[in-house]
Amino acid sequence: MEQKEPQKESVIKEAFLKWLGLFVVIVASLAIVFLVTNANAILGTIGKYVGILRPVVYGMVIAYILNPLMKMFQELFLKLFERKGKKASEKIQGVVRGLAITCSILAGILIVFVLCWMIFPQLVETITVLVNSLPEQANYYYNKLNDSIRNNAYLADHLQEVALGATEYLDKKVETELLPWLQSELLPSVNMIAVEFANGVMSVINVLYNLFIGIIVAIYILASKNTFLAQAKKAVYGLFQKKHADVLIHYVKITNSMFSGFISGKIVDSTIVGILCFIAMKIFHMPYAMLISVIVGVTNIIPVFGPYIGLIPSAFLILLVSPIQALYFIILIAVLQQLDGNIIGPAILGESTGLSAFWVLFAILLFGGMWGIVGMIIGVPLFAVIYRIVADFINWKLKGRSLSTCTDDYRNLKWIEMDGENHAYYIPYTDSELNAKKEERREKRKSLQEKYLNFDKCHSRTKEKSRNK
Numbered sequence: 001m002e003q004k005e006p007q008k009e010s011v012i013k014e015a016f017l018k019w020l021g022l023f024v025v026i027v028a029s030l031a032i033v034f035l036v037t038n039a040n041a042i043l044g045t046i047g048k049y050v051g052i053l054r055p056v057v058y059g060m061v062i063a064y065i066l067n068p069l070m071k072m073f074q075e076l077f078l079k080l081f082e083r084k085g086k087k088a089s090e091k092i093q094g095v096v097r098g099l100a101i102t103c104s105i106l107a108g109i110l111i112v113f114v115l116c117w118m119i120f121p122q123l124v125e126t127i128t129v130l131v132n133s134l135p136e137q138a139n140y141y142y143n144k145l146n147d148s149i150r151n152n153a154y155l156a157d158h159l160q161e162v163a164l165g166a167t168e169y170l171d172k173k174v175e176t177e178l179l180p181w182l183q184s185e186l187l188p189s190v191n192m193i194a195v196e197f198a199n200g201v202m203s204v205i206n207v208l209y210n211l212f213i214g215i216i217v218a219i220y221i222l223a224s225k226n227t228f229l230a231q232a233k234k235a236v237y238g239l240f241q242k243k244h245a246d247v248l249i250h251y252v253k254i255t256n257s258m259f260s261g262f263i264s265g266k267i268v269d270s271t272i273v274g275i276l277c278f279i280a281m282k283i284f285h286m287p288y289a290m291l292i293s294v295i296v297g298v299t300n301i302i303p304v305f306g307p308y309i310g311l312i313p314s315a316f317l318i319l320l321v322s323p324i325q326a327l328y329f330i331i332l333i334a335v336l337q338q339l340d341g342n343i344i345g346p347a348i349l350g351e352s353t354g355l356s357a358f359w360v361l362f363a364i365l366l367f368g369g370m371w372g373i374v375g376m377i378i379g380v381p382l383f384a385v386i387y388r389i390v391a392d393f394i395n396w397k398l399k400g401r402s403l404s405t406c407t408d409d410y411r412n413l414k415w416i417e418m419d420g421e422n423h424a425y426y427i428p429y430t431d432s433e434l435n436a437k438k439e440e441r442r443e444k445r446k447s448l449q450e451k452y453l454n455f456d457k458c459h460s461r462t463k464e465k466s467r468n469k
Helices: 003-038 039-052 054-081 092-152 153-186 190-223 225-239 244-283 291-299 306-321 324-347 357-400 433-467
Strands: 413-417 425-428
Touching: 039 054, 054 092, 054 190, 054 244, 092 190, 092 291, 092 306, 190 225, 225 244, 225 433, 244 291, 244 324, 291 306, 291 324, 306 324
Parallel strands: none
Antiparallel strands: 413 425
8 A cells, every 4th residue: 555655646746747737838828829919019018118218228328338438437547546556445436436437428428519510510511502503503404405405406306295295294193183182182181290290399309308318327327337237147146047147147248248349349440431531532622521421430330331321322412513523432432441341440340249241241131120220230249149159059069969169170071970989080072072073063054054955946946937837
């Protein structure tokens, strides 16, 4: 009897675990169905709370961007306060931290103010020049086109017919579509347009308000960042086992170093590119040098596509003044991008992400499509972190199987041979085998080309026979 009771308990325990597993699977399935069917409501609720906490999000972003500046000022001030190798007291360190935060906030505001000071006067001047010069340029090109048409009788006759046909077509469109649309849709929606405009103005005011509150939040975050970091580590070690917590903190450090290194390096790199663009444009007497240099520098922060995003509107502005100078500007940007991509960028950024050109392009397309301009900027370091985690996981699995983690060992790999002591030998294809494969592919291409040629000949013969019939 005593032996049967433990057996009975084990059977009951096994049955209980089976039913418990089934219950967990059913609950998880119901939860997934609920999330999928109510996704819009859930996302709307999350968006509502994110909107409420938007100043905090702005503050966190501002604090993260200003953190390198704060560290620089803090180290500088500590060197001034520390004398003869004596460490500064906690009170002095608090004063230094406050001075560093103040200087970093003022430096950030000054940078934004200088950028606005450089952009807005140039933008107003550019718009004024365009408004004044466009009618004159349009009149010049109109007279030139008119003279060309008058001197060519054939072209004048045909253009006159085209103009008459276009005039009749436009008259019909105006009477049948434009006027009814103005009466039925546009005029009643004027109030709606006014409301939308007012909402846009309020949105801008709301963004400025959130930025102002965000600066205050950033000051508190920078002042208490060491406490927040300690609390975060405490929470991680309290929620996870030590080995898992160590891994998590390790990858958080890698993420921080990649993001801070990439973003700060990209800002310095883009500033240098903008300055070089301004100097070159002044040397070649190109118009709108300050405005275009700022546009080129700011858009250069976006990897790969940034230079082209800045090139298009800038070249269009110069084109309105001088087409030949617009061509020179395009050549200048091409030279600058080669200089940036091969010398300036690698010298400043180095191998901060460790991604190849293909994965950089892939990350920009993926995250740019998901999050727009913000995704283009943060996509490269974010994908670099994901790439690093996946690569470390694969290397960990390979080490567990006593296999090499070096990529070169797998080039032209034929098979892997293991000996009795669990040592791996990587057998590559020989040169003769590789040449035989190339020859085989070449023969396949030739046979396919011959099939296509025979098919074309047969098709052409069939066409000739049908025409003769």
